[in-house]
Each structure stands twice: as C-alpha cells, then as structure tokens.
Amino acid sequence: TNIDLRAQRVDGNSNLLWPGGTAGVPVCSAADYQGSNDQWIIYPGYSRTSAYLATDGTGGAFIVWMDWRNGGSSGAKVYGQRIRDNGTTAWAVDGIQLTSKTLPLSPWGIISSGNNTAIFTYCNYDADWSDSKVWVSKIDSSGAGLWGPNGKQVTNNTSSAVWEVYPDIAGDGAGGAVLAYYADFPYTPYGQRIDSTGNVAAGWLPGGTQLGSGTNDNLLFERPRVHHDGSGGLKAVWVAPDNWQAYGNWPWSYNTRYNCISGQGVRQELPPGNTLMKFQYGSERPVITKEGA
Numbered sequence: 001t002n003i004d005l006r007a008q009r010v011d012g013n014s015n016l017l018w019p020g021g022t023a024g025v026p027v028c029s030a031a032d033y034q035g036s037n038d039q040w041i042i043y044p045g046y047s048r049t050s051a052y053l054a055t056d057g058t059g060g061a062f063i064v065w066m067d068w069r070n071g072g073s074s075g076a077k078v079y080g081q082r083i084r085d086n087g088t089t090a091w092a093v094d095g096i097q098l099t100s101k102t103l104p105l106s107p108w109g110i111i112s113s114g115n116n117t118a119i120f121t122y123c124n125y126d127a128d129w130s131d132s133k134v135w136v137s138k139i140d141s142s143g144a145g146l147w148g149p150n151g152k153q154v155t156n157n158t159s160s161a162v163w164e165v166y167p168d169i170a171g172d173g174a175g176g177a178v179l180a181y182y183a184d185f186p187y188t189p190y191g192q193r194i195d196s197t198g199n200v201a202a203g204w205l206p207g208g209t210q211l212g213s214g215t216n217d218n219l220l221f222e223r224p225r226v227h228h229d230g231s232g233g234l235k236a237v238w239v240a241p242d243n244w245q246a247y248g249n250w251p252w253s254y255n256t257r258y259n260c261i262s263g264q265g266v267r268q269e270l271p272p273g274n275t276l277m278k279f280q281y282g283s284e285r286p287v288i289t290k291e292g293a
Contacts, residue, residue, distance in 0.1 A: 004029045018087030027081045030069045030094040054110040059085030062118040064107045076104040100149045109169040116141040121169045134164040147198030154192045156206040166223035178234035180226035189224040189238045191261045204265035211259040213272035227288045232263025237286040256286045
C-alpha cells in the first residue's frame with residue numbers, strides 16, 4: 001500500500017485557496033511509503049516520521065518527509081517539495097532528495113529562516129539503525145543545500161555509544177536555529193544553537209548542553225520541545241517519568257520539566273531542570289511557545 005502526501009492552504013475564514021478542493025495538492029505520489037511505514041504507524045510516539053511543513057514567506061510552503069521509495073528501511077531518505085503561493089509545485093514531480101547520504105535518514109521538523117529559505121533537522125542512522133546523530137540543513141527556494149549537500153551535525157559527537165535522537169527545532173531569530181533532542185543513554189535532553197552559517201553558535205558547547213537528568217528522562221513518551229527566547233537562547237520542555245525502572249508497576253507519576261539556555265550558551269538550571277507539572281498517567285506531550293506568539 002502506498003502512502004501519498006497532499007497539501008492545502010486555507011485563509012482566515014477556512015476557505016480553500018489551492019487547487020484540488022478537499023483532496024488538496026499532490027505533494028508526492030511516488031511508489032511505496034511517504035511519511036511513514038507500518039512499523040512507525042504502530043509506534044507513533046517513538047517515531048514521528050510524518051511530513052513537516054513551514055511557510056516559505058511568500059504564501060507557499062516547504063515540505064519535508066521520510067521517503068521509502070528506494071526500498072526497505074535502509075532506503076529511507078529525506079525528500080522535499082516546495083508549493084508556490086498559487087498551489088503549484090516548484091520542484092520535480094514527487095519531490096527531490098534533499099541530502100546525498102546513503103544511510104537511513106528521518107526528518108523531524110522544518111522552520112522558515114527568511115529570504116525564501118528553510119532549515120530542517122533530521123536523524124542520520126547507521127545502516128542497521130544502531131546509531132544516530134542529529135543534523136541540520138538549510139535550503140534555498142530551489143532545494144539546494146546552503147550548508148553543504150548534507151548540512152551539518154549539530155554537535156561534535158562521533159562515538160557510536162552516544163546516540164542523538166528525536167530533535168525539535170525552532171528559529172533563533174537571527175537566521176539560525178535552536179534545537180532540543182535526546183542524547184546518550186539513558187536518553188537525556190540536550191540543547192544546541194546553530195548560527196546562520198550552520199556552525200555551533202559562539203559560546204555554546206560543541207557537544208551540546210545537558211538540560212535534564214538521564215536517570216528519569218530516558219522513557220520517550222515524547223521528544224523534548226523547544227522554542228527561542230527572543231534573544232538567541234532557547235526554552236525547552238520534556239517529560240520525565242518517575243521510577244522508570246519499575247516499568248508496568250502502576251501508578252506512574254510524570255514530571256513535565258523545563259530549562260533554558262541563554263543566547264550566550266549559559267544554562268539557567270542544573271539538571272534535572274525545573275518541574276512545571278506533575279501528574280499520574282498523563283502529561284505525555286508538552287509543547288512550548290513564546291508568550292504572545
């Protein structure tokens with residue numbers, strides 16, 4: 001069974017603005033799965049391999065997705081498409097491959113970065129999915145990589161013992177990006193800032209900054225979520241279940257935790273960060289945004 005991607009634009013009165021009506025505009029109808037496969041559909045909380053969209057700043061959109069047209073899990077690649085403001089596709093039919101890597105890849109988000117450009121983040125896996133690193137890539141209106149054909153890794157970690165997975169991304173307000181992701185094992189939330197040239201921002205640790213504790217934060221109920229603070233820094237939230245070793249021993253309690261890193265790379269709180277809320281059975285998918293946004 002194929003999974004195709006479609007898009008539609010609506011105005012403030014819910015009027016459909018692009019061709020296709022309720023069927024939308026075809027983004028990709030290539031063979032095999034676009035956006036996920038059966039394995040990932042069954043476990044959506046652990047994968048999130050769906051398509052991601054960001055405005056292009058001119059009424060259109062950039063879209064990225066995980067594409068399986070090359071066959072099998074080892075063939076998963078990052079593909080993309082741009083939709084113009086009139087609903088026509090700007091790139092090749094069924095999208096274009098946005099990296100030249102041959103190993104499995106999965107995108108995790110995309111943001112507008114101004115001047116008809118966008119930045120997306122993805123995980124680069126080993127051939128057997130035994131290791132992962134977080135990368136970012138900036139593309140122009142044609143889909144060309146502005147930070148090289150594959151973008152850049154967000155840290156200097158090279159060891160296969162240090163996983164980097166499940167990133168979230170937001171703009172830093174200066175043409176770059178801030179990210180929150182899990183790294184190490186037990187999975188531990190980290191933060192990073194990439195400047196407008198694709199490099200780790202001045203003052204930020206090249207290996208990323210630890211936001212929370214790995215003792216209770218390793219169960220991936222949801223990836224950490226991030227937003228910029230308006231001054232080049234980041235604010236992040238994530239879920240940290242208590243007593244994770246006692247899996248299946250109910251009730252569990254869940255802490256929604258929070259931490260910040262300033263625009264100069266200074267962390268506000270020592271791990272495990274601040275506890276915002278604490279619940280039993282819930283608080284699994286926090287989100288964060290800037291006040292007034």
